Amino acid sequence: MKRREFLMSTAAAGATLATAGTARAQQRRTITVMTAGDQNMVDYITDYLGPLFERQNPGVSVRAVGTGPGDAGSQRIWERLEAQRRANAQTVDVDVAVIHQRMAGTMVQQNMLARYRPEVQTSNLVTNEVARNSLGVNVDGFVMPMFMSQIAMAYNPQTVPNPPRTMDELVTWAAAHPRRFGHNGIRGGMSGVGFVFAWMYAYAPNPQQLINGPYDANVIASWGPALQRFKEFNRNVTITPGNAGTLDALNRGEIDMGPVWMDMFYTWVAEGRLPPTMRLSMIQTGLPGQPMYYVIPERAANAELARKFIELATSPQVQAVGIVQRFNWLPGIDAQHVQSHLDRAVWERLFRDVPPDQLASMGRPMPQADFFQAIQQAYERNVMN
Amino acid sequence: MSPSRLLSILLILPALVVLLALFVYPLGFSVVSAFTDRSGAATLENFHTAFTTYRSDLIFTPAIVGLSSLLIAVLAIAIGGYLTLGENRAAVRILGAVYRWPLFIPFIVAAQCMRTFLGRNGMMNNSLMALGVLDPAQAQSFLDWRGIVITFVWKQAPFVTLMVAGAMASLDRSTIDAARNLGASRLRTLLEIVVPQVRDTLYVGLILSFVVMMSVLSVPAMIASDSPTMITRDMAWRIEQLGDYHTANALGFVSYLMTGLVAWFYLRATMRERAGR
Numbered sequence: 001m002k003r004r005e006f007l008m009s010t011a012a013a014g015a016t017l018a019t020a021g022t023a024r025a026q027q028r029r030t031i032t033v034m035t036a037g038d039q040n041m042v043d044y045i046t047d048y049l050g051p052l053f054e055r056q057n058p059g060v061s062v063r064a065v066g067t068g069p070g071d072a073g074s075q076r077i078w079e080r081l082e083a084q085r086r087a088n089a090q091t092v093d094v095d096v097a098v099i100h101q102r103m104a105g106t107m108v109q110q111n112m113l114a115r116y117r118p119e120v121q122t123s124n125l126v127t128n129e130v131a132r133n134s135l136g137v138n139v140d141g142f143v144m145p146m147f148m149s150q151i152a153m154a155y156n157p158q159t160v161p162n163p164p165r166t167m168d169e170l171v172t173w174a175a176a177h178p179r180r181f182g183h184n185g186i187r188g189g190m191s192g193v194g195f196v197f198a199w200m201y202a203y204a205p206n207p208q209q210l211i212n213g214p215y216d217a218n219v220i221a222s223w224g225p226a227l228q229r230f231k232e233f234n235r236n237v238t239i240t241p242g243n244a245g246t247l248d249a250l251n252r253g254e255i256d257m258g259p260v261w262m263d264m265f266y267t268w269v270a271e272g273r274l275p276p277t278m279r280l281s282m283i284q285t286g287l288p289g290q291p292m293y294y295v296i297p298e299r300a301a302n303a304e305l306a307r308k309f310i311e312l313a314t315s316p317q318v319q320a321v322g323i324v325q326r327f328n329w330l331p332g333i334d335a336q337h338v339q340s341h342l343d344r345a346v347w348e349r350l351f352r353d354v355p356p357d358q359l360a361s362m363g364r365p366m367p368q369a370d371f372f373q374a375i376q377q378a379y380e381r382n383v384m385n
Numbered sequence: 386m387s388p389s390r391l392l393s394i395l396l397i398l399p400a401l402v403v404l405l406a407l408f409v410y411p412l413g414f415s416v417v418s419a420f421t422d423r424s425g426a427a428t429l430e431n432f433h434t435a436f437t438t439y440r441s442d443l444i445f446t447p448a449i450v451g452l453s454s455l456l457i458a459v460l461a462i463a464i465g466g467y468l469t470l471g472e473n474r475a476a477v478r479i480l481g482a483v484y485r486w487p488l489f490i491p492f493i494v495a496a497q498c499m500r501t502f503l504g505r506n507g508m509m510n511n512s513l514m515a516l517g518v519l520d521p522a523q524a525q526s527f528l529d530w531r532g533i534v535i536t537f538v539w540k541q542a543p544f545v546t547l548m549v550a551g552a553m554a555s556l557d558r559s560t561i562d563a564a565r566n567l568g569a570s571r572l573r574t575l576l577e578i579v580v581p582q583v584r585d586t587l588y589v590g591l592i593l594s595f596v597v598m599m600s601v602l603s604v605p606a607m608i609a610s611d612s613p614t615m616i617t618r619d620m621a622w623r624i625e626q627l628g629d630y631h632t633a634n635a636l637g638f639v640s641y642l643m644t645g646l647v648a649w650f651y652l653r654a655t656m657r658e659r660a661g662r
Contacts, residue, residue, distance in 0.1 A: 072625060187610040187622055239611045241528070252506050373627060381438040384611065 031302045031309060034065045034080070035098035036073030037292060040327060042066035048322050053309055060305060070190075074103035081112055081297050091301040096294060096309055098146055101130075102369050104293045105137030114296040115141040120307055122314040125333040129365070130291045136213040136368030143293035144314050145332030147263075147323045150289035150363050151194040152280040152354055154250055154265055155257040163257065163281040167202035170283065171229075173257075174236040182238040182246055182255035185384070186376050189243035194288045195259040196379050197367055199230055202285040215370035220378055227382040234383060247274060259287065266328035266349070280353035286364035291332060316341050324350060330359070416641075419634035431635035438619075439636065445613040447643055449530055450598045453537035454591050460542040461587065465550040466575040470561070481550075488543045492536075493603035499536045500607055503527035532608040533615065537598050545590035552586040553579055585654050592651040596644045616640055 033050070035041045042064050050062035067076040077097050084092045099107070107113050117123045117131075118141060130148070132140040153170075155163045159180070164170040174181040184192030201207040203226035209219065238255050240246045246258040247265065251274050260280075268274040294313060296306045312318055319331040320341035328350070331338045335356050339347055351359075366372060422428045436443065464484050471477040487495065502508045505526040513519035527535065556579065564574045580587070605615040616636050623633040 075628075185611045187618075241607075241610060249505075254505050376626070377438065385438060385441050 028059050030061045030063050031095040031305045032063045033096045034077050034094045036067050038069045074099040091299050092297050094297050095300045095302045095306040098292050101134045104134045104139050108139045108142050113142045114298050116296045117141045120311050125337050145291035146294050147329035147332045148291050150262045151191055151259050151287045152262050154260045157279050159256040166284045178236045179238045180256045182240045182249050182258040184240045184242050186379050191243045191259050191261050198287045210367045210371045213368040231383045263328040282358050282362040286362050288366045289363045290366050415634045419638040431631045434632045435635040441613050446616045453534050454595050456538045457542045457545050461545040461549045464546045465553050468550050469553040470571045485543050487540050492601050495536055495540045496604045496607040503532045529609045530613055536604050541594040548590040549587050552583040585658050588654050592647045595647050599644050
């Protein structure tokens with residue numbers, strides 16, 4: 001008899017516990033942050049921003065989901081939202097998404113995003129053009145830049161005392177130093193693709209149209225001489241296997257100069273994978289950079305928490321400590337708001353070689369979305385073939 | 386219909402369904418896709434794009450694979466020949482044990498090994514520099530089409546050797562002994578007595594290797610992403626970066642034609658073999 005009583009009381013206790021558990025689960029809310037990009041994007045949310053948000057908002061937990069690097073990662077987020085839209089879902093299960101520029105334009109055009117920026121307190125900290133124009137599409141109000149990443153020329157000052165300042169000077173330098181300039185072409189990552197765009201900004205007849213649109217397929221025919229020149233230039237250069245490949249070749253002394261992502265460059269130096277003597281410089285006709293955007297899908301289940309999350313993510317404090325100091329990115333909001341929250345040493349490390357005024361005058365957006373693809377295809381057809 | 390007949394149909398049905406669903410349907414789908422545009426209308430535009438944009442790769446792919454096949458044939462005959470005609474017992478046994486190892490290594494692992502071996506600061510160049518054979522300033526990377534050929538030969542030669550050496554071992558030894566007794570050198574015996582007798586096996590091995598090499602993506606992707614490279618890399622790029630399945634399928638269709646041609650040789654060879662029996 002005793003045994004039976006014991007069993008029954010255990011069962012009752014179990015039931016009580018279970019009910020209490022459900023009650024707690026109802027109080028607890030989870031927001032889902034889905035991010036495209038490399039593993040460091042997921043790390044940023046899970047290791048830094050998520051825990052910070054959870055501390056400030058008891059009862060809320062942040063779930064980070066990575067969808068993979070490049071435009072393909074943004075594409076997966078679009079596919080998920082599109083599937084839920086086709087199923088006529090009342091709410092979608094993505095609260096905050098972090099996406100690339102091309103997809104931001106597409107999603108705005110397809111009415112998939114909420115116009116949340118005016119409701120966020122940090123909205124006036126961004127004046128950069130990229131907060132309004134994403135590869136030629138007006139995205140004003142729908143996006144907040146998470147960070148900016150910028151392509152620059154990394155060089156070894158021991159072998160290149162006076163780095164080229166213009167594309168013409170670079171061409172002359174490469175001819176005088178065969179195979180000592182390296183880039184990764186269009187198949188090995190965006191730093192190479194960005195260099196191809198920079199070449200077009202320097203030598204295509206109307207670079208402003210490539211950036212701002214409107215897209216016109218007839219323009220492609222006018223690229224012949226620029227691409228022909230590129231083909232000749234490529235005879236004097238080393239094609240590296242990727243973004244990391246260019247940095248690696250620089251580290252091994254196989255090349256003396258090449259286009260790299262600034263944040264990767266600083267991270268490699270910090271990790272000791274690249275000598276601290278290496279420097280960065282810009283090209284006068286411009287090198288491209290790109291932001292990643294925070295967006296909130298239309299009908300997000302926790303839209304209010306999502307806005308709060310983005311507010312935190314774009315606050316000067318978080319931009320300084322998380323984006324600049326820990327991950328070596330350039331801030332998504334205007335740099336002057338971030339400066340006061342940073343050590344002088346960190347600030348100077350970030351802007352030592354490429355000061356903010358150079359970034360503003362020589363940093364360019366990526367081309368308008370259709371030109372973006374058209375340039376890659378023209379490069380394949382005329383330069384690689 | 387008799388019960389046993391029905392049973393046999395039921396037995397092959399799963400295999401048939403799998404074949405139709407996973408092979409015939411996608412194949413037909415990709416062929417149709419190669420000849421249509423995004424709206425579904427018939428067009429040859431995809432082939433125009435494929436031939437204008439990837440002309441050099443369309444030439445290089447069969448050239449790279451063809452050259453690899455040729456080198457594989459030479460190696461397979463040399464290794465198989467030594468296993469059959471070699472006189473140093475220990476050397477034959479060691480070679481027989483060692484030559485198969487690459488068979489068990491996946492292409493992607495082989496490609497990764499070759500990256501560290503053939504790079505400008507790879508093991509090969511470093512060894513040559515340490516030996517004083519190579520001047521560091523003249524060191525060059527083999528991570529281009531040459532790297533692809535080296536990887537393919539390293540990976541596929543054992544496969545063909547396995548088939549050829551097996552065929553050589555089952556030859557009537559008296560023909561070899563007769564040639565040797567009459568004073569033929571080992572090389573001459575190999576080329577004039579042994580190889581002609583295993584020729585069909587050699588062809589079959591090479592054709593199977595050709596088809597396998599045509600379909601490998603990991604090796605060109607890891608060793609030579611930039612042009613000239615192989616069609617598989619272009620197809621992957623077309624899909625990943627541009628979402629353009631139509632041109633990718635047009636490139637795939639051209640690959641079918643190339644492998645189809647060698648498959649026809651294969652069928653002819655096996656038919657002849659059967660007829661000879």
